[in-house]
Amino acid sequence: MRHSGYQIWLLTLSLAAATLGAIVYATGMGHIAVPASEIIRVIAARVTSNPALLAGIDPVFPFVVFDVRLPRILTSTLVGGGLAMSGVIYQGILLNPLADPYTLGVSSGAAFGAALALLANLTMMGHFSVPLFAFGGAALTLLVVLYLSSFNGQISANTLILSGVIVGAILAAGISFLKYLADEQVAVIIFWLMGSFASRTWLDVTVVAMAVVFGLGLSFFYARDLNILSLGSRSADTLGVESGRVRWILLLGASLVTAVCVSVSGIIGFIGLIVPHLMRFLVGPDNRKLLPVSILAGALLLLVADTVTRAVLPVEVPIGVLTALIGGPFFCVIFRKRQRRVA
Amino acid sequence: MSATSGFGLSGVSFDYGTTPALVDLDLCLPPGKFYGIVGPNGCGKTTFLDMLTGSKSPDRGSVTFMDRPVAEYRRRDLARLVALVPQDFGIDFAYTVQEVVLMGRHPYIGRFASPGAEDWRQVDAAMAAIGISHFKDRFVNELSGGEKQRVVVARALAQQTQFLLFDEATSSLDVQYTMQIFNVARNLVRGEGRTVIAVIHNLNLAAAYCDEIIFMQAGKVVACGPSDSVLESSMIKKVFGVESRVEVDDFSKTKQISFRYWS
Numbered sequence: 285m286r287h288s289g290y291q292i293w294l295l296t297l298s299l300a301a302a303t304l305g306a307i308v309y310a311t312g313m314g315h316i317a318v319p320a321s322e323i324i325r326v327i328a329a330r331v332t333s334n335p336a337l338l339a340g341i342d343p344v345f346p347f348v349v350f351d352v353r354l355p356r357i358l359t360s361t362l363v364g365g366g367l368a369m370s371g372v373i374y375q376g377i378l379l380n381p382l383a384d385p386y387t388l389g390v391s392s393g394a395a396f397g398a399a400l401a402l403l404a405n406l407t408m409m410g411h412f413s414v415p416l417f418a419f420g421g422a423a424l425t426l427l428v429v430l431y432l433s434s435f436n437g438q439i440s441a442n443t444l445i446l447s448g449v450i451v452g453a454i455l456a457a458g459i460s461f462l463k464y465l466a467d468e469q470v471a472v473i474i475f476w477l478m479g480s481f482a483s484r485t486w487l488d489v490t491v492v493a494m495a496v497v498f499g500l501g502l503s504f505f506y507a508r509d510l511n512i513l514s515l516g517s518r519s520a521d522t523l524g525v526e527s528g529r530v531r532w533i534l535l536l537g538a539s540l541v542t543a544v545c546v547s548v549s550g551i552i553g554f555i556g557l558i559v560p561h562l563m564r565f566l567v568g569p570d571n572r573k574l575l576p577v578s579i580l581a582g583a584l585l586l587l588v589a590d591t592v593t594r595a596v597l598p599v600e601v602p603i604g605v606l607t608a609l610i611g612g613p614f615f616c617v618i619f620r621k622r623q624r625r626v627a
Numbered sequence: 628m629s630a631t632s633g634f635g636l637s638g639v640s641f642d643y644g645t646t647p648a649l650v651d652l653d654l655c656l657p658p659g660k661f662y663g664i665v666g667p668n669g670c671g672k673t674t675f676l677d678m679l680t681g682s683k684s685p686d687r688g689s690v691t692f693m694d695r696p697v698a699e700y701r702r703r704d705l706a707r708l709v710a711l712v713p714q715d716f717g718i719d720f721a722y723t724v725q726e727v728v729l730m731g732r733h734p735y736i737g738r739f740a741s742p743g744a745e746d747w748r749q750v751d752a753a754m755a756a757i758g759i760s761h762f763k764d765r766f767v768n769e770l771s772g773g774e775k776q777r778v779v780v781a782r783a784l785a786q787q788t789q790f791l792l793f794d795e796a797t798s799s800l801d802v803q804y805t806m807q808i809f810n811v812a813r814n815l816v817r818g819e820g821r822t823v824i825a826v827i828h829n830l831n832l833a834a835a836y837c838d839e840i841i842f843m844q845a846g847k848v849v850a851c852g853p854s855d856s857v858l859e860s861s862m863i864k865k866v867f868g869v870e871s872r873v874e875v876d877d878f879s880k881t882k883q884i885s886f887r888y889w890s
Contacts, residue, residue, distance in 0.1 A: 379719055505738070512733055514720050518713055519779075521682045523786070524706030524734035569720035 368582025371556025397421020554611020663837030731785030
């Protein structure tokens, strides 16, 4: 099933084209349908600051396209790509195909940090307060989970997931306590925790884009080292990789991307698990090929899922609920297959 | 390469928590020889190899390589001089055999560069030497334990280093493949003047292939010298606590050890 180099290029380009096409198509969908040609004209008018391009267009379209839909659509696209990228990194470093920001408890840690910042109304660093607190929560959670699952420097694959679940459960209790304290704000927090892209702004798009671009640079820079790390740190050391340093840089980088994603969208599970898994099946485990296709496929998947809840379903189902409903059973299948192989 | 430009260990100690793994080790390993490290399970052999590769740093004492502390080498530079064949090889991802052997060229390939003609030549030569070319396109996570071990040996050969370290590298292999790998190693020492340092459990194998044998016990070196002089039944009794008879075997023309399995 693994494709050749030429086919992988074709797959990468096709995914990029499909993502761009889906962005335009999804922007047109909703209560007010906007034709694709007019979407492109609205975007072109804004980008070139040329109001002449808007001639003959329904005056409500620019607002719907540019201020309401595009920020939400781009945020979901970037978050999907970011979560898939984090999944590839976690799975590569922890040598565990079951690792992703959600199963490791990192998403819950980020949510706890973000909820804390939201409730305490910490605004000392402006719009960056929530993402920074989310990163603090994510990084701390990762440290605790790694500490719990390691023995003599070795990390057991199943213990890792178990530790993620335990720490995730404690954090869930912590979040419940925060909700209890939140009083009348509780509805907002509950909806945010379930994961949602509603009412995203261009500021959200910018913050997530910055994190994803940072993660992208980092993961491409270390992609070949990440391949070597899949042989285990002892082998990687003797093949010229500073395994200790590279491992921490990538783990913290992936946690930062996860944290920023969670801080703008709430907890969206399993994207980081499903996407790298499927893509590895198609392009193989080489991270230089796996990263681009996973990021694009993650972006496309979450964009489609969000568009379905926004414009297709009669009632808007929180996106985090939808991905968990699809991703949960998928996780069970991989887990079962893996157990059979170990046995 | 001067006689002293191999590895030098001076007063090296290393502890796992409160458990000492290496205790005040002094040793000099000049290049161009086949060294065998023997000793009971848990006596510190693997930790000893980790000191040489720089994977672990000593708690006390110093390890030098080519008259420079190992810790001062950039990992990439050291990886062009010293290769390790580890004991275990667990990989959950579906890399092909050829891709894994190519990883041996990592220290030579630039971060964003592709493997060059020389890299592919070394990969092909390493796979041919170990006899794994016919399954180069199979996925490593689907191979048997013995096949995986041969892939790892080929990866270390592709690394083209002056020093090769084996950590029980043939533990999953049958006698045919064990001899194949040790013969390749022996030819590298005899023909190209390279150095092999191998942790070996099979004493007869050590007797047949090694120029020098290092006996370890409880983190210490208890004897080190040419196989002919140190490989004695009294030493085997001291280190392993078993009765044996050591004599030159007519058929193999090497020292061989017979054990009294029960009395």
